[in-house]
Amino acid sequence: MLGGEEAVTPRTRKVMLRSAMTMSADRGGVFDVLLGLTRWGLGGTSGDGRQYVSGIHEVDLVRAMRWLIEHEMAGAVNLAAPGPVPNREFMRGLRRAWGTRVGLPATRWMLEVGALVMGTEAELMLKSRRVVSGRLLAAVAGGMVIGCGAGMIRLLVLGWLAAMGWAGEAGRVDVYSAGEGGYHSYRIPALVQTKRGTLLAFAEGRRESRQDWGDIDVLVKRSRDGGRTWSAAIVVADLGKDTIGNPAPVVDRRTGTVWLLLTRNPGDVPEKAIRAGLSGPTRTVWVTHSKDDGLTWAPAVDITAAVKEPGWSWYATGPVNGIQTKSGRLVIPCDHDRGDATRRYSHVIYSDDGGATWRLGGSAGPEANESTVAELEDGSLLLNMRSYRGRNRRMVARSRDEGLTWSEPVEDAALVEPVCQGSLLRFGRKLLLFSNPASTKRENLTVRVSRDGGRSWYGARVIQGGPAAYSNLVALDRGTAGILYERGEAGPYEHISFARFAPGEGR
Numbered sequence: 001m002l003g004g005e006e007a008v009t010p011r012t013r014k015v016m017l018r019s020a021m022t023m024s025a026d027r028g029g030v031f032d033v034l035l036g037l038t039r040w041g042l043g044g045t046s047g048d049g050r051q052y053v054s055g056i057h058e059v060d061l062v063r064a065m066r067w068l069i070e071h072e073m074a075g076a077v078n079l080a081a082p083g084p085v086p087n088r089e090f091m092r093g094l095r096r097a098w099g100t101r102v103g104l105p106a107t108r109w110m111l112e113v114g115a116l117v118m119g120t121e122a123e124l125m126l127k128s129r130r131v132v133s134g135r136l137l138a139a140v141a142g143g144m145v146i147g148c149g150a151g152m153i154r155l156l157v158l159g160w161l162a163a164m165g166w167a168g169e170a171g172r173v174d175v176y177s178a179g180e181g182g183y184h185s186y187r188i189p190a191l192v193q194t195k196r197g198t199l200l201a202f203a204e205g206r207r208e209s210r211q212d213w214g215d216i217d218v219l220v221k222r223s224r225d226g227g228r229t230w231s232a233a234i235v236v237a238d239l240g241k242d243t244i245g246n247p248a249p250v251v252d253r254r255t256g257t258v259w260l261l262l263t264r265n266p267g268d269v270p271e272k273a274i275r276a277g278l279s280g281p282t283r284t285v286w287v288t289h290s291k292d293d294g295l296t297w298a299p300a301v302d303i304t305a306a307v308k309e310p311g312w313s314w315y316a317t318g319p320v321n322g323i324q325t326k327s328g329r330l331v332i333p334c335d336h337d338r339g340d341a342t343r344r345y346s347h348v349i350y351s352d353d354g355g356a357t358w359r360l361g362g363s364a365g366p367e368a369n370e371s372t373v374a375e376l377e378d379g380s381l382l383l384n385m386r387s388y389r390g391r392n393r394r395m396v397a398r399s400r401d402e403g404l405t406w407s408e409p410v411e412d413a414a415l416v417e418p419v420c421q422g423s424l425l426r427f428g429r430k431l432l433l434f435s436n437p438a439s440t441k442r443e444n445l446t447v448r449v450s451r452d453g454g455r456s457w458y459g460a461r462v463i464q465g466g467p468a469a470y471s472n473l474v475a476l477d478r479g480t481a482g483i484l485y486e487r488g489e490a491g492p493y494e495h496i497s498f499a500r501f502a503p504g505e506g507r
Contacts, residue, residue, distance in 0.1 A: 015068050016076040024058040037374040038094050044105035045088045053090040054079050086405040090160040094126050106318075156348045174231050175221055175484065178210075186219075187209040189496045191472040191484040193220050193257035199223040199474070201230065201484050202247035202260070203496050210493055213270050213299045215242040218262060221296050227482050227498045228390050236260065237288065244286070244300075248318030248332045252354050258294060259355040261317040261332050262286045275314045275337050283315040284308075285360045289355060307349045307360045313339040317349075320372045320423050324381060330355055330404050335381065336363075346371035348387045348403040362404040364397040371401070372424040374432060376453045384424045384434065384454070385409065391506045392416055396454060414491040415456045418442050424454075425473035427481060427503055433481055435463070435471045442469045445485055451502055463499060467492035476500065 023031045056064075066075065077212055085093075095103050135179040176186035183205040189200040200220050207215040218237040221230040237244045246260040248421050261283070265274060269281045286300040309316055314337035322332035345365030351358050364371075368385040375381055381399040382408060389395070394415035397406040415422075415434065422436035432454050438446035445468035448457040463471075463483055470491040471485035481503050488494030 001301065006476055011038055011483060012020055016191055017078075019056065019061070019078075019080070021053075021055040022061055023055040034091075034094060038091070038103060041104055041279075045091055046101040050086075051087050053085060053087050054120040060172070060191070097496055113184055126285060128379065136255075141494060159427050166296060167456060168336075172497050172499045173227060173230065174495045174497050176203050176205075176219075176233075178494050181205070181233055181304075183217075185493055186244055186496050187470070187486065187493060188247065189470055189472050189484040189486060190249055190321060190472045190497075191482065192249045192251050192258065192321050193252060193474050193476065193482075194251055195257060197224070197477075199227050199482065199498075200249065200258065200292045201496070201498065202236070202249060204234070204245040204247070205235075205260060208332065211270075213243050213265065214267050215241045216245050216267070218247055218260075220294055226480075227500060230498075234297075237262060237286075237300050239264060243267045246316045246319045248320060248322055248334070250322030250324060250330050250332060252330060252497055253324055255354060256293075256330060257290070257324075258295070259330065259351075260288050260290075261322070261349070261358075262288070262300060263315055263317050273312065275339075275343075278436070281314060284330045285315060285317065285349075287355070287358065302360050305452065307358050307359070308336070309338075311338060312336045316370065319370065319421060319470065321474070323373055323375055323426075325381075325402055327402065328352070328354075329402050331361070331381070332358075332372055333373045335371060335385075336371045343367070344369050346397075346409075348373060348383070348416075350403055362405040364409050366396075368395055368409055370421045372422055374424040374426045374454075376426070376432070376457050378453075382424065382432075382454050384412075384415075385421060386417065386421060394422065394436070412454075415448070416440065420472040423473045423483075425475060425481065427475050428479075431503055433503055435473050437468050437492075438473050443467050445471060445487065447481075447483065447501070447503070461501060461503075463501070464497075467494075469493065479503070 021030045024211045028457060066361050074391060091103065092280060108458055111307045128274035138377055178185040185206050185258055187206060188204040194200060200222055202220050205217045205219045217235055217495045219233040220236050221233055223230045234244050242264055244262055244264045250258065250259050264284045264286055266281045267443040274282055284302055284304040288297050288300040313446050317332055317334050320333065324330050332349050335346045340344065345363045346368040347363040349358050350361050364383055364385065367388040368386060371383050371385040373381055381403055384398045385395040387393060391411060393411040394417050395409040396412050397409045399406050417437050417479050418437050418440050420437050422434060425433040427433050430451055432450040433447055435445065438444050443466060444462060445464040447461045447463060449459045450457050463485060464487045467488045469486040471483055474482045476482050479502060480500050482498060482500050484496060484498050486492050487497050
């Protein structure tokens with residue numbers, strides 16, 4: 001066979017490449033070997049730990065190759081993530097990503113035994129590979145970001161878990177699937193974590209069809225292991241042939257009580273008929289609660305008179321979790337129609353007595369709809385709203401009196417939407433997370449991160465690249481977040497699934 005410089009390849013441009021180890025989630029790959037050491041408790045240094053580990057994520061390798069195909073570049077090109085690190089530091093990052101505090105070091109003879117068992121070579125762990133892609137990065141001049149360091153390690157661990165079918169840090173678990181449990185389909189996910197750490201995944205169980213009216217019940221499934229496994233469905237509310245749904249749960253951290261706000265209408269009356277007029281069947285607002293971590297639920301109580309104006313037609317709670325502010329106030333995001341030319345508005349309802357009574361808060365609009373709320377570090381509230389202004393951008397408003405009044409809504413140019421629900425989450429002290437289908441279609445479910453109270457957004461962690469719709473975020477443990485979301489292959493309503501992820505990994 002002729003060498004690369006001697007082969008006759010007409011109409012072909014030759015590029016000399018020197019690649020670092022390609023890191024992927026595939027079984028038997030380099031990363032699988034290194035992660036295996038960590039999983040077996042051997043995630044300490046390999047040899048003396050000073051040898052460099054250079055790698056590149058498989059996705060970045062493909063991106064770099066495509067760039068080189070489209071742009072001419074003379075001479076040899078290194079393909080590697082910037083900033084290769086010594087083995088000692090690499091393995092420390094791997095342990096942190098896996099959640100292991102310590103790992104036994106591996107001497108050379110131990111590596112040789114392990115390599116024999118795994119069918120590889122000890123040199124994989126001992127040879128120093130300090131490859132730097134300086135020329136490539138200089139040439140693209142910021143046009144390409146190549147993942148590196150701890151972020152790349154975490155991403156690889158998450159990919160490995162998903163590829164191996166684990167329900168771990170990023171393993172997707174289908175919580176509800178269409179056609180199962182006596183229901184035609186499931187929609188409208190909502191998610192909270194109780195004071196005891198139990199996850200409660202709510203959904204509408206639609207018995208006869210996928211449409212938004214008909215015989216619709218509210219269900220919940222419980223997880224006591226961080227979303228890895230789920231209980232059988234528990235019926236929270238079943239009002240015969242009527243529609244009851246739009247679950248909006250909130251946990252009172254003082255008492256541990258889980259409050260669930262719902263809306264009801266006759267099952268034979270479609271949404272458009274309710275929106276159109278002020279007479280005839282309409283939407284009513286209900287509340288139930290659980291004091292045993294979601295196992296049993298009190299009979300739902302009608303609170304319509306306290307939280308709905310007489311002139312409003314359509315009304316919806318959530319559908320997403322509510323919040324409890326620093327003062328203890330419980331706040332639920334909602335929306336309504338006023339039955340006139342201004343039509344759609346977002347609003348909140350609140351309780352200052354631990355859920356015993358509920359009151360109507362302020363409204364924001366017009367042309368706003370389903371909303372989600374978060375309390376910021378300074379105590380103000382941010383309301384993020386589905387918009388009907390026709391420009392495929394979310395709207396936001398702010399409140400400095402815990403939701404009694406709201407600023408004039410403005411569009412957030414960074415948050416593209418297909419006119420769909422979204423979820424906002426205060427994560428830790430500084431971060432704010434937002435999830436929605438970041439497209440003009442119901443697809444590409446994405447989590448973005450803000451460090452300045454939602455005034456700017458960075459990162460774009462794609463949870464579901466294909467069809468996807470409604471979602472709900474929740475803060476878990478050890479810097480991990482969870483998301484309950486609608487997804488599918490042919491369409492977005494085939495499953496309601498749960499996944500874990502580490503915020504800040506957007507690439």
